[in-house]
Amino acid sequence: MSYQALYRVWRPQRFDEVIGQSLITQTLKNAIKTHQTSHAYLFAGPRGTGKTSMAKIFAKAVNCPNQKDGEPCNECDICKSITRGTLNDVIEIDAASNNGVEEIRDIRDKVKYAPTEAEFKVYIIDEVHMLSTGAFNALLKTLEEPPANVIFILATTEPHKIPATIISRTQRFDFKQIQAKDSLARMTYILDEKHVSYDEEALKVIAKASEGGMRDALSILDQAISFGDDTVTVDNALLVTGSVRKKLLVQYLDQVADNDTQNALVTIQDVMADGKNPERFTEDLVNLTRDLLLYQQSPELVAEIELDQVDDQFKNLAGKLTPQRLYEMIDALNDIQQQMRFTTHEDVYLEVLTVKLAGIRGAQSVADQRTATAPADLDVITQLQREVQNLKQTVTALQQRPVGTAPATAQTAAPTPNKPAHRAGGFHINLEKIYPILGSATRTALSELQSNWPDLIQYFDSPRKRAMMKIAKPVAASENGAVIAFDDSFIVERADDDNTFKDDIENAMDRVTGHVPDIVFVPTGEWPTIRKTYLKQHKVHQADNAAGDTSTEADNQENGSSKDAEQQPDNDQMVNEAQQLFGEDISDIIEVKQD
Template identity: 70%
Template sequence: MSYQALYRVWRPQRFDEVIGQTLVTQTLKNAIKTKQTSHAYLFAGPRGTGKTSMAKIFAKAVNCRHQQDGEPCNECETCQAITKGTLNDVIEIDAASNNGVEEIRDIRDKVKYAPTEADYKVYIIDEVHMLSTGAFNALLKTLEEPPANVIFILATTEPHKIPATIISRTQRFDFKQIQAKDSLARMAHILDEKKLSYDDEALKVIAKASEGGMRDALSILDQVISFGDETVTLDNALLVTGAVRKQLLVDYLTQVTTQQTQQALMTVQAVLADGKDPERFTEDLVNLARDLLLYRQSPELVTQIEMDQVDESFKKLASSVTPEQLYQTIDDLNDIQQQMRFTTHEDVYLEVLTVRLAGTPQSTPIAAAPTSQADAGELERLMAEVRQLKQTVQKLEQAPTVSSPAKPVTSTPKPTAKRSQVNLGQVYPILGAATRQDLSALQEVWGDLMNMLSIPQRSVMGVSKPVAASEDGAIIAFDNAFMQEHANGDQELIDALENGLDRLMHKVPKIVFVPIDQWPQIRKTYIQQHKVTGQSKPAAETNHDDEQTSASAETQPATKTEVVEKAEQLFGEDVVEVKTD
């Protein structure tokens, strides 16, 4: 038989073997023992935390006729068939590659048939957030009321991408990141079972590098075993993970905080010469700075996080460095990390970072106080200029005002500022195709659309209403200009509105927000500009000011009947009111 990866060979087969998910395992075991299982579950959490493994264990437990205390026996034909993946009644689907409507419709058509061998037919849909909107809609009714002998288990790493209508029809379980100590214990158990020698420090490095994923930890361990010829050493673990020895990190921070620039640059060169990843090096430095800050407040907490890797050099550095230095170091490291993502010369950024960190404390005394007689003279000169400027300002404030009346000054900018918030190039195309029927259809579903939004989004849209609509667009007017500006900048709100309209009206119109106090003028200007041809002008022509618009209207006269007809076509006869001047 060919070699299998460790995470496949040592995949949990019982609830008690799942690491770090006690709350989930105990709840599911009790549900199976008391026969109170639900028809649909949602397993959400980071990668490699046991979601799919838990789903398969659950499928075995509900179908095992010899289960004890909620645990499957793993010896009967049903359990063994599920473990091998050969039981037709347990269907595992990858939603990343089967995310269309047709695949879900196939499930909907087959779900009504009774299971052939097991008691329950179990559908495990992995990465369910990858399903399309149409696929979610196709799954919705089946998920709400499936046959009595069918169970759905949905697994995802991004639950925020799943519609609320789907989540509300499932029992949700959130899987947490696995703690380093639990990963360490699991790896030690596996190596003991395989009778392989290992270094405890190496397992600690692997556990920290896995970042809370048990599958990642076993994959790294597999690499270290292969590289070390059936042995696990600290050097091999550091080489495979790209991590740097803790002592080297402590030495580097000690050098930069004591302004030993040359020694710190030599340390950086040693790190790069060993083939270490600069991004991983900066990440390790951020974690070390975090640990130093925490150690000053709670030494026991850091000792637990670092799994007893706190030595004398670490304690000495923690007592010598100031919190301000650590804050500045973390800020500089974060800036460099952002810049490293867009460059191929990461070593250069690392060297620049070293010079900056080593030189940061030296700039503080200069800003605090003058260090020479020349600096003192320059400071006195600047203070004299400041005093002179203050005197000038006081004289200007006391002088009589001879400027023009304030009314035009205060009133003119306000309409300009408001008009700048409305993109007429987006409004006019919608008005050009707007109909009363489209507006009525939008107004009918407006209440349902508001109910689909979150509470904060609903509070923003509570002061708005649709005022015009076409097949491809909708204009929403806000009573409050501040809320309109806030909505314009909230892309998540716009996406929620478009997704809701897609489900309610089966189309995604372009949404444009306008202030309600500007809407009559926008509507009037549009009708005047289009009362001859009835067609929209280019977007560049819609940005003229009011004077140009009026002049354009005078050069293109039209009868009152044409204007009224156009207005009634756009907004409905019950909205348009004709008044004679």
């Protein structure tokens, strides 16, 4: 027989063999022993935590004629047939490839027939969240009241995508991530049974890299065995997972803690030269800083999390760094992680990160910070207190100034520019496309687009594009166009240059709203200025049409020829247009009196 992957060969065949889900296994065993099984179950949780394996074990247990204490015997013909996947009464369906209404109608038609060999007919629908809305609706009635000898087991990694009407008709079990120590124990048992030599430290590296998934742990272990020719070593495990040695991580943080930027940059170069994954390196740094922070509060907890990998170098580093310094390091690492997702030059970000971490102050120990009080710091504090006092006196004097009296320095203030900046961080704002959209924009169109925005995001398969959609927001919309704002000018430039991203947005809008508007991207910081400039220019245009000449609004104000009563119609017209464009609920009318 051809070679099979470890996770297939060592798939659990009894409830007692399922790792890390003792609460669920005990509940299901008791239900089977007391004959109180439900007609439908929902198994939800991260990948590789035993959902499908548990469903198959349950199918064997309820149909096994020799089951004892809720456990299948795995010796009878029914148990062996279910294990091989040849029993017609246990139907396993992949909802990712069978997600249409026709497939569910086929189930609904066949569910009425009695099982041929087993006592119960069991339907296992994997990745059930992939079913379409019509398929869920077709499944509703059958799921609520199936025949007495039918059991449905739904498995999913994304339960939030399942309609509440489906969830309410099932018994839900939430599978949790498997702890590293449980994964370590299972891998040790498998390697001992296979008589494969291994280093315990290597298994600890694999257990931590699997991030709570037993299937991921066994897949990585399979790679390490193949790479090491039936030997699992620490170096092989590090190469396969892309992780960095714990000693090297501690050394790097020790260097940045001592502001030794030069040696820290050399360490980064060594990490990159070994072919390590930069994103994995930053993730390991986040975990290490978290462990240092927790170790200062509860050393026993960290010893359990790190599988007793706490050495003297780790302890010394924990005593050197203050909690505030660790907080700032974690913030810097999180920022770099977000930025590295949108670049191909990850080594540059690691070098910038090194300089930034080494520049964070506060590397002294807690005892040193309590005792260190330099006279120069006291002088700085005294100087700041004097400046604060002077500012308070200035504010008091301004508050006592009579109303309408402008300060002498007001005449030298720079006038507010009438036009928005046409470039923001190197990005060109195309006003020729924005102004026509504003000319026909309505609050109704904007509200409709904002309400459909979460649905639009679901049409993006790429994690990068979905992340960009989540940080974007519509700020103006009409029947033929939409203005989308991003907080970061750099992201605006990336989005505008990515033609496939625009095409994906237009395709998503076509599916959700039924039409394809013109899309324009702007930075969020520039949008108020663009909107204000448009309103001001539009007001001047309306005033010109009403007067029937070429005089400008500024000329009218300078000559003082217009009266309040004469300006009221134009003002009302401008107010009505602004409210129609941006909505009455976010528009405030402020009356300004002129001297």
